[in-house]
Amino acid sequence: xxxxxxxxxxxxxxxxxxxxxxxxxxxxxxxxxxxxxxxxxxxxxxxxxxxxxxxxxxxxxxxxxxxxxxxxxxxxxxxxxxxxxxxxxxxxxxxxxxxxxxxxxxxxxxxxxxxxxxxxx
Numbered sequence: 001x002x003x004x005x006x007x008x009x010x011x012x013x014x015x016x017x018x019x020x021x022x023x024x025x026x027x028x029x030x031x032x033x034x035x036x037x038x039x040x041x042x043x044x045x046x047x048x049x050x051x052x053x054x055x056x057x058x059x060x061x062x063x064x065x066x067x068x069x070x071x072x073x074x075x076x077x078x079x080x081x082x083x084x085x086x087x088x089x090x091x092x093x094x095x096x097x098x099x100x101x102x103x104x105x106x107x108x109x110x111x112x113x114x115x116x117x118x119x120x121x
Contacts, residue, residue, distance in 0.1 A: 029061045033068045033080055040064045046072075048109040049079065050095075060107055067098075069107070079105065 026041040045060045049069050058072040067086070071077035081100045088099040095108040 025061075029063065029068070032070050032075070033061070033066070033078070035063065035066065039066065045107075046111055047107045049077070050106040050108060057109075069105075081105070 022044075025044050029035065029041045029044070030037070030039065041061060041063050043062045045062075047058070047060050047069075049056045049058060049060075049071070056069075056071040056077050058070050058077070061068040061070075065083055067081045067083060069077075069079040081098075085100050086098050087101070090097040095106055097104060097106045099105075
């Protein structure tokens with residue numbers, strides 16, 4: 001399934017009240033990505049970011065304005081994209097592939113039932 005996006009992706013609308021499993025996650029998110037105190041963390045997923053032939057296991061944070069990924073071990077790899085800069089995305093049962101400023105970003109191996117589809121619900 002492919003989508004073109006011009007505003008906040010529809011799959012993220014209405015998520016401002018989602019409860020996070022770890023109450024410390026909002027602080028970790030703001031610390032990792034130096035986000036303003038007004039930025040609200042909506043959801044966090046463990047997943048794999050695939051870039052060319054490399055795979056990085058980490059966490060994907062979604063806030064009211066940003067999608068951010070950080071590699072889990074050394075936290076050397078960080079990816080930050082404004083939600084309104086996501087131009088398109090492809091979704092399957094096993095991955096999410098997003099277009100941001102002409103670059104492709106693929107996330108896979110979402111845990112739990114529905115795998116990558118859970119990301120969209």
